[in-house]
Amino acid sequence: MLKFILWALLFGVTLISPFLGAVDLSFHSILSPDSLGHQIFFDIRLPRLVFGFSAGVILALSGLLFQTLFRNALMTPYTLGISSGAVLGAGIAIKLGLGSILFGIATISLFGFGGAIFTVFLLIYLERFLKSSHSESLLLLGIALSLFYTSALMIVFYMGSSIQNDMLIRFTMGSLSVIAWQHPVILAIMALFLLFSLYIYRYELQILATSQTQATLKGLNTKKITLVLLVISSLAIGVLVSISGPIGFVGLVVPHIVTKLYPQTINKRIFKTALLGGLFLVACDTLSRSLNTQSELPIGIITALIGGPFFIYLIISKGQK
Amino acid sequence: MISIKNLSCSFSKKFILKDISLELQSHVTVLGANGSGKSTFAKALCGLNKYEGEIYIAKQNLQNLSLAQRAKTIAYIPTKLEVYDKYITVEEFVLLSRFAYKKSYLDYTQKDRDLVEKNLNFLAITHLKHHTMEALSSGEQQLVLIASALTQQSDVIIFDEPTANLDPLNSKVIAQHIKTLKKQHQIILITHDLHLAHYIDSEVLFVKNSSIEHYKEGIFTDAMLQKLYGVKFTNLVVEYA
Numbered sequence: 054m055l056k057f058i059l060w061a062l063l064f065g066v067t068l069i070s071p072f073l074g075a076v077d078l079s080f081h082s083i084l085s086p087d088s089l090g091h092q093i094f095f096d097i098r099l100p101r102l103v104f105g106f107s108a109g110v111i112l113a114l115s116g117l118l119f120q121t122l123f124r125n126a127l128m129t130p131y132t133l134g135i136s137s138g139a140v141l142g143a144g145i146a147i148k149l150g151l152g153s154i155l156f157g158i159a160t161i162s163l164f165g166f167g168g169a170i171f172t173v174f175l176l177i178y179l180e181r182f183l184k185s186s187h188s189e190s191l192l193l194l195g196i197a198l199s200l201f202y203t204s205a206l207m208i209v210f211y212m213g214s215s216i217q218n219d220m221l222i223r224f225t226m227g228s229l230s231v232i233a234w235q236h237p238v239i240l241a242i243m244a245l246f247l248l249f250s251l252y253i254y255r256y257e258l259q260i261l262a263t264s265q266t267q268a269t270l271k272g273l274n275t276k277k278i279t280l281v282l283l284v285i286s287s288l289a290i291g292v293l294v295s296i297s298g299p300i301g302f303v304g305l306v307v308p309h310i311v312t313k314l315y316p317q318t319i320n321k322r323i324f325k326t327a328l329l330g331g332l333f334l335v336a337c338d339t340l341s342r343s344l345n346t347q348s349e350l351p352i353g354i355i356t357a358l359i360g361g362p363f364f365i366y367l368i369i370s371k372g373q374k
Numbered sequence: 375m376i377s378i379k380n381l382s383c384s385f386s387k388k389f390i391l392k393d394i395s396l397e398l399q400s401h402v403t404v405l406g407a408n409g410s411g412k413s414t415f416a417k418a419l420c421g422l423n424k425y426e427g428e429i430y431i432a433k434q435n436l437q438n439l440s441l442a443q444r445a446k447t448i449a450y451i452p453t454k455l456e457v458y459d460k461y462i463t464v465e466e467f468v469l470l471s472r473f474a475y476k477k478s479y480l481d482y483t484q485k486d487r488d489l490v491e492k493n494l495n496f497l498a499i500t501h502l503k504h505h506t507m508e509a510l511s512s513g514e515q516q517l518v519l520i521a522s523a524l525t526q527q528s529d530v531i532i533f534d535e536p537t538a539n540l541d542p543l544n545s546k547v548i549a550q551h552i553k554t555l556k557k558q559h560q561i562i563l564i565t566h567d568l569h570l571a572h573y574i575d576s577e578v579l580f581v582k583n584s585s586i587e588h589y590k591e592g593i594f595t596d597a598m599l600q601k602l603y604g605v606k607f608t609n610l611v612v613e614y615a
Binding site: 256 | 441463
């Protein structure tokens with residue numbers, strides 16, 4: 054029953070989401086092709102819905118993936134510093150004024166992906182020096198990297214002009230506002246690609262989720278599969294972050310809720326996690342647009358306000374065991 | 375079946391095992407003090423630890439085998455298994471042993487599932503099929519791990535202290551299963567449980583001072599055990615007083 058109410062509520066919010074916002078839209082205006090209402094609905098509200106949903110899918114699936122690969126509930130691209138790496142990369146691109154298109158891809162996205170993938174390889178490189186094979190040490194490395202990147206971003210701020218800084222600050226707050234269909238389509242493709250990858254490697258993930266040793270003994274090349282999946286999810290995260298800025302904690306909260314609702318083995322939770330992630334972020338976005346009609350609250354702030362306490366709850370409930 | 379040439383394993387630049395050469399035609403029980411290198415030896419055999427030298431199983435060099443081929447050759451049963459995926463069921467867990475046989479991207483076949491069913495039935499744990507791995511007792515877990523090893527259909531099965539966490543009744547059940555498995559598989563049994571070792575009745579490897587002594591028979595006498603372990607035995611039981 055609880056499950057039904059939750060899904061119904063989220064689906065309901067998602068359905069009414071494009072009708073809510075600063076401008077009230079009547080059905081009549083949406084349906085008449087030349088009106089402003091039509092334009093707002095099809096060029097702003099719907100693209101935003103698709104973008105938000107895809108972003109939620111990517112964040113939730115990446116969370117599930119990282120938690121499985123490292124067998125630790127606190128692992129997400131955010132806690133490991135991979136998102137911060139992407140933010141720094143995108144921030145540098147903004148500072149350098151690289152708004153251009155390179156080989157058909159936005160330079161900012163390339164820098165974002167570069168920051169994410171650099172962090173992944175740095176973590177893999179540094180992990181070899183860790184004395185303990187416990188995933189907590191890797192988590193601490195990620196947190197240290199995160200703090201380092203944040204300081205580096207401060208230097209970028211310090212050297213930037215006030216116009217650039219205004220852009221940068223807004224960027225680091227995370228936002229789902231997009232105009233037209235280019236970004237939503239790119240992100241939807243990324244989300245589908247990530248979902249597809251997790252699906253075709255569902256049994257590899259299931260073995261990895263038992264234990265590292267167990268996976269090796271059953272014949273899985275754990276290093277190879279970990280690297281492949283990390284690169285794929287870094288690509289999706291890098292592109293997402295370079296467009297929307299960081300949106301934290303979705304990757305932490307959503308997989309955990311799905312596990313609580315559906316206590317099943319990992320490969321039965323992939324699609325549910327993707328769906329809940331998409332709906333959850335759209336719901337958060339709808340909330341952020343409804344709280345204050347003058348100017349909307351950045352989505353990253355909403356998810357962090359929900360996710361922060363949740364993170365503390367996870368650590369405490371883990372510590373009690 | 376297993377041929378070991380000049381095997382050395384080291385940890386932090388210290389030799390755990392040094393220059394070991396052995397021919398293992400049949401089942402062996404590996405005995406030795408704590409920290410003597412029994413587990414290191416077993417882990418080298420199934421490719422979990424790095425080693426120098428050569429290990430041949432059924433004339434194939436272990437180092438030239440892919441991980442999947444290795445899984446088809448050798449199975450390892452740990453004393454205890456911590457599983458991160460709390461909600462994986464016994465049936466799903468045992469099915470993972472077919473991974474090395476499974477075609478990439480596809481589901482496990484009905485044949486794989488039938489084999490799991492058969493092995494769960496063989497070990498009389500079909501009723502645990504839908505239980506989660508986390509909910510099992512130590513005895514049940516050891517049975518599931520055996521079912522898992524059988525489903526892997528490897529020639530060699532390594533048991534790493536199978537009775538270390540078990541009560542006498544469960545120890546007996548496991549011991550009887552190991553004895554049955556001797557007919558179909560080459561068993562390598564690592565243990566401190568001398569009753570189990572005596573009951574399984576195989577050749578013995580005694581690991582001491584980073585080398586291994588191979589005894590084909592006659593190890594289970596009080597005098598012999600006292601010589602090896604350095605404590606006094608009466609009827610194969612250690613004297614505490």
